[in-house]
Amino acid sequence: MKGLLDPLGPVAASQQQHLLVVVVLTLVAVLPVLVGVPLIYWRYRRRNAAAYRPDWGFSPLVELMMWGVPLAIVVVLSWLLWQDTHRYAPEKPLGPTPLEIEVVGLNWKWLFLYPGERIASLGDLVIPAGQPVTLKLTSDTVMQSFMVPSLAGQLYAMPGMVTRLNLVASAPGTAVGRNMQYNGSGFSGQQFRVRILSEADYRRWSERAANSPVRLDKSTYNKLAASGSLAEATAIFSGEAGHRRPFPVPVEDANLFGKIVGRYHTGTPIAPEQQPGASAYTPVDDRL
């Protein structure tokens, strides 16, 4: 996945742009070292008998340059940093009515809930092109880091909390996303597909859920939440026919996301058997 190097939206494009600007500006301070050091080592090698000033240890002009140039660069960089950090802050929506998608990090796959359509997708984030999207991230296991490099970079997803990552894709295409924070033996494979569809294709995709024989309810969610690969979790929804791509599926409870976040705020302890991602976890049908 050539994420940052191949941006598919304005956020990642601006991050790429910022990277290049910082590299160029920093080179002003760095190049004199990379060029000057070999020259000094060569010219003032002992055998060369070049100029020798053993007691020279201070020069106001040199001091001014040494402190002044880095300071000036840092002032410019700080200004840019402040502007850029605010322009595309992850929590800032990129339009008036963003499409809201709820993201649940699990061991070792990502669940995407579309509250507007009441559908769910696993390991396959589908978004319409040109439409600002707000991803509400949480985790139902340990902390994870949700990342789609070609769209927006990463943000932590933490149990019992919601972080917001806003992004928009410029044109239809595909990308790869993944978890960047180590969360156990399945970490390396915890990737997902990102598909950016046209408005019409997106609508067609979301309507496919109506034909799905299985749905996401308490029972399937609790099974899904057990540690395992995306393929293993997908099998839960594949049904008798063994569909490889059974998603999207309808969601029974419109407030599933709220319940996943809220389970950590009930004031009662969560035993390891009830904690998704824990090695002792055993799925029980009616939890949540």
Place this chain on the structure above:
Amino acid sequence: MNEGPLGRLGLDDLPLTVFFGHPGLSEAIADGAGLLVIVAALGALLLLSIYRLWRPLWCEWLTSVDHRKIGIMYIAIGLLMLVRGVIEGVLMRINQAAAQGGGFLSPDHFAQLFSTHGTIMIFFVAMPFIVGFINCIVPLQIGARDMAFPVMNQISLAMTAAGASLIMISLVIGQFGTGGWTAYPPYTELAFSPGEGVDYWIWAVVISGLGSLMSGINFSVTIYKLRAPGMTFMRMPMFTWTALCTSILIVFAMPPVTVSSLMLAADRYLDFHFFTNDLGGNMMNYANLFWMFGHPEVYILILPAYGVFSEISATFAAKTLYGYRSLVIATMSIAVLSFTVWLHHFFTMGQGASVNAAFGVATMLIAIPTGVKVYDWMATLWRGRIRMRVPMIYLFGFFMLFTIGGMTGVLLANPTIDFQVHNSLFLVAHFHNVLIPGVLFGMLAGVHYWFPKVFGFRLDARWGARTAWLWIAGFSFAFLPLYALGLMGMPRRASMWDDPAFVPWLIVSGAGALVILLALVALCWTFVTSIRHREALAVPVGDPWDGRTLEWATPSPPPEWNFAIIPSVSARDPFYTEKAAGAFVAATFFGFAMVWHIGWLAAVSALGLVAGVIVLGSRETRHTVIPASDVARAENEWLRELNGAQGVTRDEEITAANRGLAAPDTLPGESRA
């Protein structure tokens, strides 16, 4: 704790999976490593017995309060652990190079490797190195006889050794944690990591952390209180300045990590909920506390390396250090600023744009004093007479590579860029790029520079140079490609991957890791060959490099009292120190017992440790007087040697003619001033 008398320790925790089923390459490597530790330990015991070294080891080393010997033991721990750390690193790089679709190491084994590698390199290689150097050199540089608290110094060493021992024991008995060197909860909480692994991490870090804290206190008091008359602050050598700043940082930065680790222990042992998912726990507090230590920690490590570079650039350019005042101000600025930037380790936690931007700007500010220091060393070399000795090769590598690491650090200070490369191999490349060319090159340069002072003979210059170039090449091939991989989105800590675009970069990186392995072998050989030829390399007079600071005014190796002319004697008390050596045993047993839930052993060793400290602390101080005649005799011997020695020019610096007396330096054809 409802387990048996040995807690939860059982037979299947020993490195014998071959006999307990599921053997594979990954398990074989783990078992082999465990058995290697056992064989090496038995071999060491055997050699000590054959050569009848037990008594000298105990009397002259383990119970010594001599700062120089304690320093040497610290550095020995650092070198030993470096060997393990490098081997683990090479194993990981080779595995990753071969891991398209799955490497030869199991994901769990790989996770243990990156966890121990990080923990070892930070806490048990870099820290012992810098603490060891400060011990060896600072008292000599400030004209003191010893540290302010020699016995506490020894307890610090015992704690560090106990922590290192726990890490080594984890190779043989049971498993280490898989949560990385930062051990972020909730992954490291009981629900997700129920085994003994995280406990090994906790107790190794807590015990050695207490040792480091005591070292910090000891060093700062020593530098504040024990400077020789006339050694004002603005006359202190730069290495001592950096040691002072580092000590202050240690005093303020170690407590947060000790506290956060103990809070994690409370979660795991006592059913607390500081960082759990439920009942109000929050892992964000852990991240805050950990990095409140973690960021100053990188400056704790790098500042003494800066000190080394200051010393060697002046010495080997035969010039006064440029911009002493600037360097002091820059060092202090870095020390203060290092406490204001910790949040940049988790820009991605969702705290909002303004908080991120503020910490981003603070982070960039550190680049200013750091840049000043680099320019100062360049100015020191400018119009000097540079001798390309081994330390200068390391300095060259530092200049060319560390600058790149500094540049990527400025990149990472930008939250917008950090969102893209955080947790990726770009980050791994960055911190290796500052830690290897910065800390490690600084320490190895220091080893070559001060070795003749501490041991009385120089290290072989040819093998030293080969080692240095191997390190520089190995680092460049192993880590610079990781920048590209990080920009392509490859995460850190991945035991496998499937993007074919990664292949060429990972293969170069794996080859670089092998070069680093060669560098490690060459480093060991440098020591072996130098010890073999120590007669020819001896510099008893004490000043092989035409040095500029006070430590070169003593014999090599310096006597226990360091300076004969300060008319007082050193405080020492062998009786106390045997107790302090017992602290190592008690601390190791305590850590081990806590890891395995062996209640009675934990209680006994904790009691022993506490009682020991109380006894130590409540006894009257007793001084052992070294007779003035002994001092005079040794001093006269040295003076005779000095008078008989032939001064050498810098051209003969790395020849056998160099006995440690510098002649006024001239170039051939130049008349002597």
